[in-house]
Amino acid sequence: MSSDLIQRLVTPAQTKIVMLIMDGLGGLPRQPGGKTELETAHTPNLDALAEQSILGLTIPVAPGITAGSGPGHLALFGYDPLQYEIGRGAMEALGVDFELGPDDLAARGNYCTVDENGCITDRRAGRIGTDINQKLSSLLSTINLEDAEIFVVPVKEHRFAFVLRAPGLDDALTETDPQRTGIAPLPIRALDDKSQKAASLVNQFIGAAQKVLESQSPANMILLRGFARLPALPSFQEHYGLRAAAIAVNGMYRGVARLVGMEVLPLAGSALDDEFAALEEYWERFDFFYIHVKQTDTCGEQGDFDGKVKAIEAVDAFLPNLLSLHPDVVLVGGDHSSPAVLKFHSWHPVPLLVYAPFVRPDGIAEFGERACSRGSLGTIPAVSIMPIALANARRLDKYGA
Amino acid sequence: MSSDLIQRLVTPAQTKIVMLIMDGLGGLPRQPGGKTELETAHTPNLDALAEQSILGLTIPVAPGITAGSGPGHLALFGYDPLQYEIGRGAMEALGVDFELGPDDLAARGNYCTVDENGCITDRRAGRIGTDINQKLSSLLSTINLEDAEIFVVPVKEHRFAFVLRAPGLDDALTETDPQRTGIAPLPIRALDDKSQKAASLVNQFIGAAQKVLESQSPANMILLRGFARLPALPSFQEHYGLRAAAIAVNGMYRGVARLVGMEVLPLAGSALDDEFAALEEYWERFDFFYIHVKQTDTCGEQGDFDGKVKAIEAVDAFLPNLLSLHPDVVLVGGDHSSPAVLKFHSWHPVPLLVYAPFVRPDGIAEFGERACSRGSLGTIPAVSIMPIALANARRLDKYGA
Numbered sequence: 001m002s003s004d005l006i007q008r009l010v011t012p013a014q015t016k017i018v019m020l021i022m023d024g025l026g027g028l029p030r031q032p033g034g035k036t037e038l039e040t041a042h043t044p045n046l047d048a049l050a051e052q053s054i055l056g057l058t059i060p061v062a063p064g065i066t067a068g069s070g071p072g073h074l075a076l077f078g079y080d081p082l083q084y085e086i087g088r089g090a091m092e093a094l095g096v097d098f099e100l101g102p103d104d105l106a107a108r109g110n111y112c113t114v115d116e117n118g119c120i121t122d123r124r125a126g127r128i129g130t131d132i133n134q135k136l137s138s139l140l141s142t143i144n145l146e147d148a149e150i151f152v153v154p155v156k157e158h159r160f161a162f163v164l165r166a167p168g169l170d171d172a173l174t175e176t177d178p179q180r181t182g183i184a185p186l187p188i189r190a191l192d193d194k195s196q197k198a199a200s201l202v203n204q205f206i207g208a209a210q211k212v213l214e215s216q217s218p219a220n221m222i223l224l225r226g227f228a229r230l231p232a233l234p235s236f237q238e239h240y241g242l243r244a245a246a247i248a249v250n251g252m253y254r255g256v257a258r259l260v261g262m263e264v265l266p267l268a269g270s271a272l273d274d275e276f277a278a279l280e281e282y283w284e285r286f287d288f289f290y291i292h293v294k295q296t297d298t299c300g301e302q303g304d305f306d307g308k309v310k311a312i313e314a315v316d317a318f319l320p321n322l323l324s325l326h327p328d329v330v331l332v333g334g335d336h337s338s339p340a341v342l343k344f345h346s347w348h349p350v351p352l353l354v355y356a357p358f359v360r361p362d363g364i365a366e367f368g369e370r371a372c373s374r375g376s377l378g379t380i381p382a383v384s385i386m387p388i389a390l391a392n393a394r395r396l397d398k399y400g401a
Numbered sequence: 402m403s404s405d406l407i408q409r410l411v412t413p414a415q416t417k418i419v420m421l422i423m424d425g426l427g428g429l430p431r432q433p434g435g436k437t438e439l440e441t442a443h444t445p446n447l448d449a450l451a452e453q454s455i456l457g458l459t460i461p462v463a464p465g466i467t468a469g470s471g472p473g474h475l476a477l478f479g480y481d482p483l484q485y486e487i488g489r490g491a492m493e494a495l496g497v498d499f500e501l502g503p504d505d506l507a508a509r510g511n512y513c514t515v516d517e518n519g520c521i522t523d524r525r526a527g528r529i530g531t532d533i534n535q536k537l538s539s540l541l542s543t544i545n546l547e548d549a550e551i552f553v554v555p556v557k558e559h560r561f562a563f564v565l566r567a568p569g570l571d572d573a574l575t576e577t578d579p580q581r582t583g584i585a586p587l588p589i590r591a592l593d594d595k596s597q598k599a600a601s602l603v604n605q606f607i608g609a610a611q612k613v614l615e616s617q618s619p620a621n622m623i624l625l626r627g628f629a630r631l632p633a634l635p636s637f638q639e640h641y642g643l644r645a646a647a648i649a650v651n652g653m654y655r656g657v658a659r660l661v662g663m664e665v666l667p668l669a670g671s672a673l674d675d676e677f678a679a680l681e682e683y684w685e686r687f688d689f690f691y692i693h694v695k696q697t698d699t700c701g702e703q704g705d706f707d708g709k710v711k712a713i714e715a716v717d718a719f720l721p722n723l724l725s726l727h728p729d730v731v732l733v734g735g736d737h738s739s740p741a742v743l744k745f746h747s748w749h750p751v752p753l754l755v756y757a758p759f760v761r762p763d764g765i766a767e768f769g770e771r772a773c774s775r776g777s778l779g780t781i782p783a784v785s786i787m788p789i790a791l792a793n794a795r796r797l798d799k800y801g802a
Contacts, residue, residue, distance in 0.1 A: 005483065009466070052433065358742070360429055360437065360749055360770055376750065376771070378780035380464060387465030391748040398746055399462050400469030400482065401492040 005399070006078070006387055007234070010241045015328035015393040017242070018279070018289045019385075021076060022315055023069070023253075024297030024338025026350040026369060030305050037296075037305055037340060038351060039368035041312040045319035046332065049355055051365035053330075056377025057349035058385060060336050066347045069297075072335030073256045077290075078240070078386030079233055086256070087171065087228020093161040094255025096153045100230050105169040105198050108226045109152070109160040110177065111136060111219035118184045118221075123177065124158045125219035133160060136219055143208045148201050162224055164201055170194040175225035176206065185223055198227070235261025236288065240390060245282055247275045248292035257290055276318045283325050300338030301345075308340050329392045330355040331385060332367070349379055356392035406800065407479070407788055408635070411642045416729035416794040418643070418689045419680070420786075422477060423716055424470070424654075425698030425739025427751040427770060431706050438697075438706055438741060439752060440769035442713040446720035447733065450756050452766035454731075457778020458750035459786060461737050467748045470698075473736030474657045478691075479641070479787030480634055487657070488572065488629020494562040495656025497554045501631050506570040506599055509627040510553070510561040511578065512537060512620035519585045519622075524578065525559045526620035534561060537620055544609045549602045563625055565602055571595040576626035577607065586624055599628070636662025637689065641791060646683055648676045649693035658691055677719045684726050701739030702746075709741055730793045731756040732786060733768070750780050757793035 027037035060067035060075045061082065070091050071081030086094075089106035100106060111133060113122040133154040140152040148166035155161055172191035178184075188206070190199035202224065213220045236244040238261075246257030249270045258264055265282055267274045275291055282289075293315055299307035322330065330353075337348040351372040362375045373379070377388075390396045428438035461468035461476045462483065471492050472482030487495075490507035501507060512534060514523040534555040541553040549567035556562055573592035579585075589607070591600035603625065614621045637645040639662075647658030650671045659665055666683055668675045676692055683690075694716055700708035723731065731754070738749040752773040763776045774780070778789075791797045 005463070005466070358429060358740075358747070360427075361433075362771070362774065374775070376458065376774035376780065378458075380780075384464035387463065388748075389465070391465035391467065396465060396467065396748070398467045398469050400472040400487065401489050 006390070006396070007239055009396045009399060010390065011395060011397045012241060013393060013395045015395065016287055016289070017329040017331070017389050017393050018291065018322060018327045019076065019331045019333075019389070020291045020293070020315070020322065022293045022296040022312065022332075022334050024300040024336060024345065025334025026337025026339065026346070026348045027300065027308065028339035028341050028346075028348065030341060036369050037300070037308040038312055039370065041309045041316065043312060043316040043367055045316045046353070046367040047365050049319065049323070049330070049332075050353055050367040050371065051363060052361050053353045053355040054359045054377050055362050055364055055367070055372040055375025056352050057369070057372050057379045058333060058352045058382040059349050059379060060382045064347050066345050067336040068345065069252055069335055070256060072382070073253065075382035076333070076335055076385060077236070077260050078383055079260065080383055084231045084233055086231060086259070088226030089162070089228040090230050091252060092155065092226070093153070093163055095250070095252040096155055096161050097251035097254055098151065098153055098161060098163060099258065100163070100255065101165070102230070102232070103165050103167050103169065105164045105171055105227060105229055107162045107224040107228070109162045110223040111158045111160070112185075112221050112223050113218045114184070114221040120178070120181045120183065120185065120221070122218065123181065123223065127157045128219050130154060130156050132219065133158065136213065136216065139212050140209055140222075143205060143212060145201060145204055150205055158219065164198065164205065166197070166201065169198040169201070169229070171198065171227045171229045173199055173202065173227040175227070177223035177225045185221060188224070202227075230259055233260055237261055240288075240386065241395065242288040243286045244288040244290065245286040246290045246292070247278050248290070249275070250292070250294050253292045253294075262290060272314055272318055276321050279322065280325065296334070297338045300340050301343055303340050303343040305340035328356060329389050331389055333385065350382070352377065352385065354388060354392065358392060407791070407797070408640055410798045410800055411791065412796060412798045413642060414794060414796045416688070416796065418730040418732070418790050418794050419723060419728045420477065420689070420691045420732040420734075420790070421694070421716070421723065422692065423694045423697040423713065423733075423735050425701040425737060425746065426735025427738025427740070427747070427749045428701065428709065429740035429742050429747075429749065431742060437770050438701070438709040439713055440771065442710045442717065444713060444717040444768055446717045447754070447768040448766050450720065450724070450731070450733075451754055451768040451772065452764060453762050454754045454756040455760045455778050456763050456765055456768070456773040456776025457753050458770070458773050458780040459734060459753045459783040460750050460780060461783045465748050467746050468737040469746065470653055470736055471657060473783070474654065476783035477734070477736055477786060478637070478661050479784055480661065481784055485632045485634055487632060487660070489627030490563075490629040491631050492653060493556065493560075493627070494554070494564055496651070496653040497556055497562050498652035498655055499552065499554055499562060499564060500659065501564070501656065502566070503631070503633070504566050504568050504570065506565045506572055506628060506630055508563045508625040508629070510563045511624040512559045512561070513586075513622050513624050514619045515585070515622040521579070521582045521584065521586065521622070523619065524582060524624065528558045529620050531555060531557050533620065534559065537614065537617065540613050541610055541623075544606060544613060546602060546605055551606055559620065565599065565606065567598070567602065570599040570602070570630070572599065572628045572630045574600055574603065574628040576628070578624040578626045586622060589625070631660055634661055638662055641689075641787065642796065643689040644687045645689040645691065646687040647691045647693070648679050649691070650676070651693070651695050654693045654695075663691060673715055673719055677722050680723065681726065697735070698739045701741050702744055704741050704744040706741035729757060730790050732790055734786065751783070753778060753786065755789060755793065759793060
């Protein structure tokens with residue numbers, strides 16, 4: 001569907017929508033014939049809500065495609081993830097809660113080890129501790145370029161986020177990481193004219209970084225890859241007429257929410273408790289709330305089937321708090337699947353529940369993958385979720401006479 | 402799906418297809434946990450047919466989008482309603498059964514009241530009676546323009562349809578209705594060069610209308626908006642190789658059918674009886690019959706749950722007449738939902754039944770929203786209905802070797 005169509009049909013209303021996202025929600029049975037994580041979880045509140053809701057399965061990007069968190073979330077928010085791409089460098093910066101702006105060019109950085117000839121001997125510098133990374137990143141942050149600001153933000157072990165800030169930077173750049181040892185890091189080359197300025201500034205920074213790090217050991221050099229700017233997206237306000245708030249602990253999700261113009265709410269802590277407290281506290285001030293739960297995905301990626309079951313049950317326990325606010329539309333779903341048996345994101349469709357006063361309830365009293373596959377929503381692209389939510393919130397006019 | 406593909410694969414056959422459309426068929430339960438209008442209706446004939454059919458739900462335009470009757474019908478007929486738009490003026494003219502042609506530019510008209518300075522005091526002239534409207538429209542019809550024909554057709558109360566006929570008219574025009582009182586009607590402006598001729602002619606007409614009406618009270622001026630030409634569509638004959646007939650009482654549906662090249666059959670009266678009599682009478686002369694039932698939508702929009710139930714039961718009673726003609730394919734569905742509880746068109750998917758000798762029957766002996774959501778057709782775009790019908794009518798060749 002053309003997203004212009006939605007923008008054209010949007011009409012004001014006083015209704016409130018809550019989108020509760022359990023990251024990596026979809027799963028797989030632990031053994032043949034068994035139940036998935038969600039089907040195993042004891043979820044009396046979600047099951048009761050499911051009975052009054054419509055159910056379905058969502059496809060984040062396209063059938064068979066395993067979505068990263070960036071595209072998975074863009075689709076949830078109604079932006080075609082094949083049209084809007086968030087590059088790896090930008091994702092890395094968002095992941096450390098860096099507030100990327102329109103003049104920023106971001107990259108993924110590695111500390112590495114080079115020999116006396118400048119040739120790489122270890123692309124990850126022996127996976128140095130995060131504390132060493134922090135010290136080195138402080139050193140690099142002292143570098144001054146004449147025409148740009150630079151930011152070096154430690155991530156974990158040997159990884160850091162690099163951001164160059166100046167007007168007129170473009171991101172068609174080659175990478176410095178040759179992906180093998182025995183040769184020197186490659187110089188950055190611009191792949192088009194608009195990226196010449198960025199190439200020159202990044203190369204200046206790399207030259208300065210080499211000098212700053214040369215006496216360090218084992219991390220005495222850097223590698224940069226995945227140069228990316230943020231895509232320019234219409235905001236939730238202009239696109240949907242929604243004042244939208246994001247409740248998320250992890251930087252990447254906060255960053256993607258900020259990218260679509262949501263206000264990221266401050267949290268007292270990183271527990272579910274804190275997330276749902278923020279929902280209550282800010283309830284009057286917004287039309288749309290995105291709540292992100294990370295633990296489901298973390299357990300899925302660790303292969304921790306039981307942990308993922310518990311994480312789902314913990315969310316279920318908070319559902320009455322959410323419902324007590326009397327939202328007009330409640331969406332419960334995920335950005336992609338992360339089955340514990342795969343220890344990774346996967347391509348499997350993701351369960352979705354839509355609760356609203358004017359749905360035509362499926363009467364299926366269970367929230368699970370197989371239950372959702374019997375729901376009347378069918379198996380739909382995740383980008384359809386927002387139009388369905390807006391319709392149920394009575395926020396879309398009729399198309400045509 | 403590309404409609405070019407269908408046109409390329411169409412192959413002649415002797416089979417007959419009947420598409421029975423209950424306008425606004427889809428509904429909602431009257432109270433939580435209850436049944437919809439269709440589920441409430443006693444429909445022994447539809448239920449028996451359902452058991453031998455495949456069932457599904459159709460999405461007229463896109464998930465979450467509430468379709469008007471124009472786009473809803475274009476989709477049923479297999480034309481992408483986002484690609485082909487029927488503007489509001491054209492819909493108004495079709496609605497009074499005006500036979501719009503390729504040289505026609507149509508608009509929605511209002512009779513209004515202006516004061517001695519020409520400023521609007523009532524945009525609807527106190528909602529004058531339709532009889533006064535008819536008298537005024539006759540007066541306006543006497544206006545002569547040098548380079549164009551004009552038609553002024555009364556609709557209801559203060560509303561009329563205006564049609565300007567001349568070669569080379571385009572419809573990128575501003576509107577005269579300022580949408581508020583206290584100021585004069587706005588002159589028409591062309592928004593592109595191709596619409597200059599139309600702007601000049603419409604302004605001439607408005608000037609003449611002002612003179613004709615100035616001594617009238619309270620309706621002494623007109624407002625025009627929604628200028629539109631009909632889109633050019635490939636006809637049913639060229640697109641599908643079908644000689645198609647339309648059986649419909651109301652002008653708008655007759656108009657959309659005419660737009661896609663159907664022959665609109667004459668009816669002895671406006672009852673269901675007359676519609677099914679026409680089906681029988683013209684049975685040998687066409688390959689495809691579209692039968693439109695308006696009463697379901699009328700009751701839905703009036704919030705008359707029981708009336709809609711009765712309207713569905715009335716159609717059910719005629720089903721044996723239809724089946725006695727031995728059609729090869731029977732489609733029963735709707736152009737959109739109109740739940741009585743919403744008193745309006747809605748975004749909810751619409752029940753569909755496809756009966757043909759070579760369907761793989763779902764064996765679900767009920768025609769209702771929830772029954773259809775369990776059907777093997779799934780939840781599909783309404784534009785897919787025609788290809789499925791053609792396939793079951795053995796009217797499509799294989800694609801590729």
